[in-house]
Structure formats: structure tokens, C-alpha cells
Amino acid sequence: MRKLTPDPPNNSNASEPENPKSETLEQAPYCNCNERHSCVANIKATPRTPSTMLIVNPDIDVQTLLGCVSESLASASVITMDVADRETGTSRNSLLGVHQILMVAELSVNRALDQLDPID
Structure with missing residues (x-):
């Protein structure tokens, strides 16, 4: 029978870490607590700049926003039903559940739109 998983690398072939002070997983819990807290503090001190992409x-x-959401949900619903029509079994049932959501x-969203601009 063929072996499906490869052998792990030999320890002699493994490369040494670039930084000699780098910690292994065994050493990580025993590092200086003050160092860890200062790292967290530095991260929190960095100002957050949201992506503008x-x-x-x-x-x-x-x-307008609700109208766009309504159209996006309708499109996703149609796509989900289209894919569900090609599936069978549990995959189809899962897609039908997503469609229902x-x-x-x-x-x-349409009810919220009706409350914002009631049709009289």
C-alpha cells in the first residue's frame, strides 16, 4: 500500500531559526509577562486607520442603502436557488437553508423600507 503522507523532515536537515533569541512553543508560556504586556500596549497605542478600499x-x-441591500439579497437568493437546483442530498438542503435565511x-429589509416610505 502507498503511503499518502510524506515523512517529516530530518532534524539534521531542518534549518536553524534566523533569530537566535526566538522562542519555541515550549518556552513561550515562560516569557516575561512585562514584555508581553508592553507589546499589547504598543499595538493598542497605534492609531486605527480604516481601509478606504x-x-x-x-x-x-x-x-437608498436599504434598497441596495434588498437588491443584493434578492440576487443572492436567486443565485442560491440556481445552485441548489443543480445539487442533490445534503448539499441541496444546506443551500435551501441559506436561501431561506x-x-x-x-x-x-423590505419591511423597513415600507416603514420609511409607506405606500398610500
Whole structure:
């Protein structure tokens, strides 16, 4: 029978860590607590700069945002049903469950839109 997993590397072939002061997993719990807390403090002191790659215009009104969400949920619902039609068994059942969650979310968003701009 063929072995499916490769042998681990020999210890003689393993390369040494670049930093001689680097810790192994066995040594990590015994490191100086003050050093760990200072690292955390430095991270928290760094100002947070949010990514601007994908942002929503802050001037867009709630009704427009909800309309976009409603359309996105409807599209995701259609895609999910399309894929579910090609599946069988538990995969199909899982996709139908996702579709149901998307439909409930879409109904909730549409209800919120109706409350913002009631049709009289």
C-alpha cells in the first residue's frame, strides 16, 4: 500500500531559526509577562486607520442603502436557488437553508423600507 503522507523532515536537515533569541512553543508560556504586556500596549497605542478600499458614502440616506441591500439579497437568493437546483442530498438542503435565511433577511429589509416610505 502507498503511503499518502510524506515523512517529516530530518532534524539534521531542518534549518536553524534566523533569530537566535526566538522562542519555541515550549518556552513561550515562560516569557516575561512585562514584555508581553508592553507589546499589547504598543499595538493598542497605534492609531486605527480604516481601509478606504470599500467604503459607503456617508451622505447616502438610509432608504437608498436599504434598497441596495434588498437588491443584493434578492440576487443572492436567486443565485442560491440556481445552485441548489443543480445539487442533490445534503448539499441541496444546506443551500435551501441559506436561501431561506436570505429570504427572511430580504423580507425584513423590505419591511423597513415600507416603514420609511409607506405606500398610500
